[in-house]
Amino acid sequence: MKQTDQKITIALTGNPNSGKTTLFNTLTGSRQHVGNYPGITVEKKEGLVESAGYVLHFVDLPGTYSLTAYSQEELVARNFMVRENPDLVVDVVNAASLERNLYLAVQILELGAPLVLVLNMMDEVRKKGMTLDTGLLEQRMGCRVVETVARQGKGKKELIDTIISLNSRKEDFKSPLEISYGPDLDPALKEMEDIIRENAFLTDIYPARWVALKYLESDEEIISEGRRKSPDTSTRLEDVTNKVADHCLKTLKTYPEAVIADYRYGFISSLLKDVVTRDQQRQRIEMSDQLDKFLTHRLLGPLFMIFVLYMVYSLTFLVGDIPLSLIEDFFGWMGEVVRRTMPDGLLQSLVASGIIDGVGAVLSFVPLLMIIFFCIAFLEDSGYMARVAYMLDRVFRYFGLHGCSIMPFIVSGGIAGGCAVPGIMAARTLRSPKEKLATVLTAPFMTCGAKLPIFLLLAGVFFPANQALALFLITLLAWASALLVSKLLRATIIRGAATPFVMELPPYRLPTLQGLLIHTWERTWQYIKKAGTIILAISILIWAAMTFPQLPDNGFSDEEIQGVIAERDFRGLNTAPGFPANTDDITLEEEQIELVLAERQLAHSYAGRMGTFLEPVTSWAGFDWRINISLVGGFAAKEVIISTLGTAYSLEAGEEDDPTSLSDHIRQDPDWDTKRAVSLIIFVLLYAPCFVAVVAIARESGAWRWAVFAMVFNTVFAFGFSTAVYQTLKLFI
Amino acid sequence: MKSSICLRMMEVNQKGIIKTVGGHGEMGRRIRDMGLVPGVEVQVVGRAPLYDPVALRLRDFTLTLRNNEADYVFVEIDDETN
Numbered sequence: 140m141k142q143t144d145q146k147i148t149i150a151l152t153g154n155p156n157s158g159k160t161t162l163f164n165t166l167t168g169s170r171q172h173v174g175n176y177p178g179i180t181v182e183k184k185e186g187l188v189e190s191a192g193y194v195l196h197f198v199d200l201p202g203t204y205s206l207t208a209y210s211q212e213e214l215v216a217r218n219f220m221v222r223e224n225p226d227l228v229v230d231v232v233n234a235a236s237l238e239r240n241l242y243l244a245v246q247i248l249e250l251g252a253p254l255v256l257v258l259n260m261m262d263e264v265r266k267k268g269m270t271l272d273t274g275l276l277e278q279r280m281g282c283r284v285v286e287t288v289a290r291q292g293k294g295k296k297e298l299i300d301t302i303i304s305l306n307s308r309k310e311d312f313k314s315p316l317e318i319s320y321g322p323d324l325d326p327a328l329k330e331m332e333d334i335i336r337e338n339a340f341l342t343d344i345y346p347a348r349w350v351a352l353k354y355l356e357s358d359e360e361i362i363s364e365g366r367r368k369s370p371d372t373s374t375r376l377e378d379v380t381n382k383v384a385d386h387c388l389k390t391l392k393t394y395p396e397a398v399i400a401d402y403r404y405g406f407i408s409s410l411l412k413d414v415v416t417r418d419q420q421r422q423r424i425e426m427s428d429q430l431d432k433f434l435t436h437r438l439l440g441p442l443f444m445i446f447v448l449y450m451v452y453s454l455t456f457l458v459g460d461i462p463l464s465l466i467e468d469f470f471g472w473m474g475e476v477v478r479r480t481m482p483d484g485l486l487q488s489l490v491a492s493g494i495i496d497g498v499g500a501v502l503s504f505v506p507l508l509m510i511i512f513f514c515i516a517f518l519e520d521s522g523y524m525a526r527v528a529y530m531l532d533r534v535f536r537y538f539g540l541h542g543c544s545i546m547p548f549i550v551s552g553g554i555a556g557g558c559a560v561p562g563i564m565a566a567r568t569l570r571s572p573k574e575k576l577a578t579v580l581t582a583p584f585m586t587c588g589a590k591l592p593i594f595l596l597l598a599g600v601f602f603p604a605n606q607a608l609a610l611f612l613i614t615l616l617a618w619a620s621a622l623l624v625s626k627l628l629r630a631t632i633i634r635g636a637a638t639p640f641v642m643e644l645p646p647y648r649l650p651t652l653q654g655l656l657i658h659t660w661e662r663t664w665q666y667i668k669k670a671g672t673i674i675l676a677i678s679i680l681i682w683a684a685m686t687f688p689q690l691p692d693n694g695f696s697d698e699e700i701q702g703v704i705a706e707r708d709f710r711g712l713n714t715a716p717g718f719p720a721n722t723d724d725i726t727l728e729e730e731q732i733e734l735v736l737a738e739r740q741l742a743h744s745y746a747g748r749m750g751t752f753l754e755p756v757t758s759w760a761g762f763d764w765r766i767n768i769s770l771v772g773g774f775a776a777k778e779v780i781i782s783t784l785g786t787a788y789s790l791e792a793g794e795e796d797d798p799t800s801l802s803d804h805i806r807q808d809p810d811w812d813t814k815r816a817v818s819l820i821i822f823v824l825l826y827a828p829c830f831v832a833v834v835a836i837a838r839e840s841g842a843w844r845w846a847v848f849a850m851v852f853n854t855v856f857a858f859g860f861s862t863a864v865y866q867t868l869k870l871f872i
Numbered sequence: 873m874k875s876s877i878c879l880r881m882m883e884v885n886q887k888g889i890i891k892t893v894g895g896h897g898e899m900g901r902r903i904r905d906m907g908l909v910p911g912v913e914v915q916v917v918g919r920a921p922l923y924d925p926v927a928l929r930l931r932d933f934t935l936t937l938r939n940n941e942a943d944y945v946f947v948e949i950d951d952e953t954n
Contacts (some may be wrong), residue, residue, distance in 0.1 A: 205905040209898050236932030239907040357897075394896040400904035404912075427934070428917055437921045529936050533922035536938070542925070639902040639941055640925055644934040 146194045147306050148223070152216055152247070153231035154240050155202035156645040158259040162231055162289035163199045164657070166298070190299050193306070198225065204239075206246045208360035220252045221344060226306055227253050229298070234258035234286070235267055237415060241407045248282070251315030251346045255301060256284045262291070268418035276414045281316070290651060315346040320402045324355065324395060327383040331355075331376055338372045341365060354380045355395040427522075427646040435526050444527060451514045451554050453607060455507055462506035470499025485686070493682030496785045498675055502667070507591065509663050511556030515549065516658035520650035524549070525642065532640055538622040539629025541571065542640050544578040548621060552585030555594075555614050559583040559832040561662070563839050571638030577628050579839050580849055581621040583828035586614050589777035593823050596781060597816045600806050617824055624856070677775045681783050684746040685768065690739065746771075760822060760861040761815040770822070774850075776829045814868035818861040825857035874950055879914070879926070879942035887915045888947035895944035906935050908945060 153159040167186025184199040200219055201212035208214050220228055228247055232240035237258075247254050256276075258264075264271060277284040285301050287294030319325055331351035335342060341350050341364065353361040354376045365373040380395070387395050433439055474495045481487040518524045524546065532542030544566075545553070551562025562582045566575050586594065591610075598609040629635075741747045742764065749771060750764030757767050769783035785801045805811045827850040828836065837846035876891050890912045893903055907930055908914070917934060918927040925936045 205901070207901055207905070209901060238931065239933065242905065242907070356901075393892075393894075394900065396896060397893060397900060397904065400901075401909050404907070404909045428929075431918060431927070431934075435918055435920065435927070437919075441921050529925060529927065530920050532936075532938065533920060533924050637938075637940075639899050640936065640938045641902045641906050641941060642936050643906070644927060644936055646934075 144194060145192070145306075146196055147227065147302060148196045148198065148225045149302060150198050150200055150216075150219055150223070150225040150228045150252075151231065152200045152220070152228060152243070153202060153257075153259075154204055154233060154243060154643075156643060157202070157231045157233040157240060158289040159202055159231040160199065161654070162257065162259060162287060162295075163197060164654075165289050165292045165295055166195075167197055188299065191303055193303050195299065195302060198223075203243065205243060206250070207356070208358050214360065217250075220247065220250060225252075227255055227302055229255045229257055229302070231257045231259050231289075233260050233263075234271060235260050235263040235269070237271070237411060238404075238407055241410065242403060244280070245316065245318070245403055245407060248280070248316035249318065249346075249349055249352070251349070253305070254280075254282045255298075255305065256280060256282055257294075257298060258284060258286045259289050261286045261293075262288045270416045270418075272414045272416075276410070279410050279414070315349060317348060318402060318406045320352075320399055323387060323391065324383065324398055324402075327355070327379055328352065331379050334372060334375055334379075338369060340372045340376075341368055351376070352399065355383065356399060357396065430647055431526070431644075434523070435530055440526075440530055444530060447518070447523070448554060449611065451511065454514065455510045455556065459507035459510050466502060466506065467499075470495060470502070473499070488686065489679070489682060493679045494675065496678075496782060498678065498782075505663060505667065507556065507588075507595075509659055511554065511588070512662040513655060513659045515554060515557070516655045517650055520648070520654055520658070522645045522647045525644055528642065529644060535622075536637055536640075538626040539574065539577055539633075539637075540622075540625055541574040541578070541638065542642065544574065547578050547582045548585055548618075551582035552587035552590070553614070553618065555586040555610060556588045556591055557585060558587050558589070558662070559585065559828055560835050562587075563832060563835040566839060571635070573629065573633050573635040574638060576633050576840050576845065577625045579836055580628060580845065581625045583832050583836075583849065583853065584621040584624070584825055585617045586610075586824065587777065589829065590780075590823055592778065592781045593784075594820055596802055596805070597820055600802050600811075601813050601816045613820060613824060616821070620825055620856075620860075677772065677779050678782055681746065681768075681772045681779065685741055685744045685783075687744060690743055741765075757858075759865070760858060761818045761865045762822075763810065766819060770826070773823070774827055774830060776831065777823070780823060812872070814865055814872050817868060818865040821864055822857045822861040825853060825860060827851075827854045827857075874948055876946050876948050879916075879928075879945040879947050880939050882916045882926075882947060882949070884916050884918060886949065887913065888949040889913050890945060891948045892946045893944060894946075895941075899941065899944065903937070903941060903944060914947065 151159060151163055163184065163186065166188055186197045186199070188195040188197065198219065200216040203210070203213045203216050206213055206217045208217070219225070230244045230247055232244060234240075244254065244256055258271065258273065261271075273284050273286060283301050283305060285294055285298045287298060320328060328348060328351050331354060332347045334340070335347040335350055340347075341361075345353075345361075350361060350365070354365070357380070362373065362377070365376065383395050387393055387398060391398070434443060474491045477487065477491045477495060481490065518527075527549075528542040528545045531545055535542055535544050547562045547566040549562075550557045551559045559582055562585070563579050566578045566582065594610060594613055595606070598606045598613075602609045742751060746768040747764060750767035753767045753771075754762075754764045757763075762770070765784070769780045772779040772783040781801070827833070833846045833850060836849050837843045840846070877888075882888065890908060890910050892910060893900070893908055895903060908928075912930060915929040916926060917929045919925075920927075920936075924939045926939060926942055927934055927936045
């Protein structure tokens with residue numbers, strides 16, 4: 140291979156909040172989210188940098204504190220370092236809290252991975268009045284150390300140069316670090332190492348001493364891997380482990396894993412002796428502490444939190460309303476132009492009713508979503524979100540969840556306008572499979588951005604004076620449903636004890652505007668992409684379902700016209716006495732025949748048949764066949780609910796009619812009343828997640844049966860709830 | 873005069889040196905991974921509105937843990953200064 144296209148693979152690892160993601164963005168220019176909340180990076184992200192004839196391939200591993208096998212993230216990080224054999228492992232550490240951050244670095248060295256240490260946030264170190272002797276640290280750690288300030292892009296060039304220069308000297312990295320674990324463990328480690336070497340037990344993958352350590356730490360992943368490889372050798376190692384564990388318990392009243400952690404931290408202390416010098420301490424964290432006195436205060440904290448959440452709403456609706464109506468007008472105008480310019484027929488109907496109306500309805504909500512995403516990004520990046528988790532943990536635990544469940548809930552739409560798909564993904568942070576499962580299954584109850592349009596529409600029509608309040612109540616209902624259902628699930632089908640909450644409270648940081656914009660754009664783009672692909676396809680599919688099969692004969696007999704008129708009269712559409720009296724009325728009558736005919740066509744279509752078929756049951760909750768069609772479409776993507784309703788009404792109105800907005804239709808239609816609106820809001824909020832979310836649930840829970848469960852359970856739950864509310868309201872209204 | 877008390881019993885703003893960290897399996901690992909090991913100085917900086925979890929200052933950072941997790945940590949405090 141020529142040197143000009145030599146590829147270097149670099150695994151980027153580090154603690155949460157170490158600025159690893161920021162550094163990744165600075166290096167690769169990748170569009171990726173940067174958060175202050177522990178463990179926001181749950182996906183494998185990659186990026187390329189070209190420099191001096193090399194292609195640097197960066198893989199951004201999940202942020203972790205350690206390399207145990209307790210969470211998926213740690214396993215992902217560990218397995219990548221071991222199995223994918225990256226040319227280099229770059230560990231990004233927060234230089235302002237070196238001691239804890241080096242705990243991971245030491246484990247990487249023990250694993251024998253080729254490590255480069257990046258001391259990030261050097262500006263904070265200086266601000267705190269600390270000085271670091273990087274040369275001394277380099278010498279003691281036996282690896283290269285590079286100083287950076289990722290937020291400002293400082294040290295980027297040095298890091299790239301270091302990576303390139305180290306790449307040609309890979310043999311320097313061969314031997315794994317060996318730490319002494321004291322008189323109780325060292326002999327056992329030696330004995331186990333000998334057994335491991337003798338039998339070539341997993342030595343093709345891991346260093347011998349590391350495997351021995353993992354046995355002492357009772358690492359289930361390694362032990363089960365060992366049992367598969369050679370049950371005999373594994374048993375011998377387990378015997379030694381048990382002996383040592385007994386000894387530790389009897390003489391030291393502790394566990395081997397505790398001894399290991401103590402010695403590791405002891406080793407780190409000795410590494411850092413004379414490396415870190417402090418003057419006046421903690422100026423910056425004290426600022427954070429001062430803020431926390433107010434922001435996490437017993438009374439003021441929760442009050443401020445509610446205020447913040449409510450402000451996000453108000454801001455969204457005040458500012459977002461202007462571009463929203465502009466975009467709506469634009470798509471209305473486009474539909475009109477198409478209807479005027481294109482010849483009548485199926486193609487015109489497809490473009491105007493299938494494509495423009497469908498996608499337009501979805502895109503018109505982009506401005507709202509952008510504002511909400513921006514607010515969420517600000518809360519995450521500033522560090523406030525971690526405080527929200529801290530304040531709410533006691534509450535969440537009561538419902539069988541975890542303080543960290545707040546994140547999936549909020550991303551899913553706990554602050555209206557999220558999306559259940561990234562929300563479900565964010566649940567990967569949760570360490571207990573049970574709490575995670577409960578979170579994943581209940582997060583789709585939240586008011587995601589795709590449900591918002593229908594809520595905005597109905598609130599706009601039926602509660603015009605109290606729109607913000609209505610949406611606030613809807614969101615509260617979503618939370619109540621998610622929490623109560625979660626408690627139910629954790630008490631029945633997913634029972635189990637709570638997992639540790641231990642979490643870092645990062646210092647408050649002012650988010651960078653660039654980070655916020657990248658984040659906002661990334662999420663919005665995801666939404667637009669979804670609108671452009673899945674939703675366009677579904678929109679066309681549903682248009683087809685609503686158009687075919689066509690009525691047997693497009694003309695109609697006199698008898699049929701009479702039937703139509705009779706039907707119209709029966710429905711009370713014509714109230715003028717002596718009708719028809721003049722030519723105007725005759726034109727009007729023709730239009731009305733068209734209208735009823737279009738409606739009959741829709742009822743005749745596949746979608747209409749399905750909607751009609753379901754109507755006897757759904758009428759308990761106040762839904763007619765037209766709503767049924769759109770709700771069935773909503774299984775595919777919630778945005779489709781509103782676009783289907785739009786398509787249904789514009790088809791029904793007939794092509795020559797002026798396209799009036801869906802909200803006008805609903806306002807004028809006597810079938811629509813408050814109790815139906817409330818019932819529909821509840822149903823849309825709670826019924827089956829869209830299929831993208833269902834796929835995500837299957838992936839994150841590791842089983843399709845949970846995905847099927849979510850679809851069936853949520854729909855039954857939603858229908859029961861809607862029916863109860865509808866029937867109750869019927870008694871009073 | 874020094875005495876050893878459970879982390880759960882510490883008052884806000886009280887300081888101490890960690891003596892022992894019990895617990896094994898995942899719970900013990902999580903606590904130790906975050907740097908709660910014997911010899912480390914901790915200060916309780918706050919408690920959540922419902923008194924749980926508790927926020928702790930270690931030398932260079934702040935972390936939170938629940939009361940039932942704090943039960944595994946015993947801290948030596950100086951009776952006179954507190």
